[in-house]
Amino acid sequence: xxxxxxxxxxxxxxxxxxxxxxxxxxxxxxxxxxxxxxxxxxxxxxxxxxxxxxxxxxxxxxxxxxxxxxxxxxxxxxxxxxxxxxxxxxxxxxxxxxxxxxxxxxxxxxxxxxxxxxxxxxxxxxxxxxxxxxxxxxxxxxxxxxxxxxxxxxxxxxxxxxxxxxxxxxxxxxxxxxxxxxxxxxxxxxxxxxxxxxxxxxxxxxxxxxxxxxxxxxxxxxxxxxxxxxxxxxxxxxxxxxxxxxxxxxxxxxxxxxxxxxxxxxxxxxxxxxxxxxxxxxxx
Numbered sequence: 249x250x251x252x253x254x255x256x257x258x259x260x261x262x263x264x265x266x267x268x269x270x271x272x273x274x275x276x277x278x279x280x281x282x283x284x285x286x287x288x289x290x291x292x293x294x295x296x297x298x299x300x301x302x303x304x305x306x307x308x309x310x311x312x313x314x315x316x317x318x319x320x321x322x323x324x325x326x327x328x329x330x331x332x333x334x335x336x337x338x339x340x341x342x343x344x345x346x347x348x349x350x351x352x353x354x355x356x357x358x359x360x361x362x363x364x365x366x367x368x369x370x371x372x373x374x375x376x377x378x379x380x381x382x383x384x385x386x387x388x389x390x391x392x393x394x395x396x397x398x399x400x401x402x403x404x405x406x407x408x409x410x411x412x413x414x415x416x417x418x419x420x421x422x423x424x425x426x427x428x429x430x431x432x433x434x435x436x437x438x439x440x441x442x443x444x445x446x447x448x449x450x451x452x453x454x455x456x457x458x459x460x461x462x463x464x465x466x467x468x469x470x471x472x473x474x475x476x477x478x479x480x481x482x483x484x485x486x487x488x489x490x491x492x493x494x495x496x497x498x499x500x501x502x503x504x505x506x507x508x509x510x511x512x513x514x515x516x517x518x519x520x521x522x523x524x525x526x527x528x529x530x531x532x
Contacts, residue, residue: 375489418495
């Protein structure tokens with residue numbers, strides 16, 4: 249019987265994750281999704297009627313994000329974040345949260361680093377990201393070996409991620425999704441691109457030996473059949489969903505819902521008055 253007090257098995261092999269990020273950085277990191285995410289965050293910040301003077305960025309890719317947010321304190325996405333309490337008016341968690349073993353803990357630490365009415369913005373892969381190769385690899389492995397191995401990181405759904413913001417103590421929580429589709433020659437091309445992004449398989453429970461060629465060949469055939477690129481059917485289309493999480497550190501200046509029973513007028517009375525003020529359409 250499993251001891252309920254025992255720690256959960258780690259989802260991520262942090263050593264392998266850092267190693268593959270370093271390898272990708274040395275080889276020239278494929279940064280398309282980082283640039284898309286950074287552009288979107290900068291656009292959202294421009295729509296906020298505020299100047300942020302003490303921002304912080306949490307990321308596993310400091311070389312990419314530091315130039316996009318000059319003057320920000322950039323810290324690694326370690327399990328314990330190097331952020332002082334109430335030190336920042338903006339915390340950005342930049343395209344690393346999907347690898348966290350404890351995403352709520354990351355959000356709680358980010359929230360604690362905010363001053364009252366400070367803003368948190370996180371972006372991560374989620375939703376249907378890599379759904380097509382996940383299904384193809386699972387089907388191919390089941391057909392050929394009769395088993396199933398962890399190959400692609402589980403992706404959280406947007407409805408669940410939105411709830412994490414409230415659990416972390418952030419007010420006015422919003423979760424939304426920016427879907428992207430990428431085109432690849434085949435499954436092997438996709439795998440090379442994921443490694444170039446520093447997003448290869450760093451799951452703690454992954455296979456520690458090479459996948460059989462027959463499994464990869466069958467998965468490539470399934471992917472080509474089930475997910476052709478509409479613009480070029482000789483290629484495959486793959487989903488990448490960028491999920492954005494936004495919340496504010498609680499402050500007395502923020503709008504709050506009324507206390508139940510505090511309304512001065514009933515809904516029926518309000519609707520009756522509205523109907524009196526609305527002109528009736530004349531029948532010819």
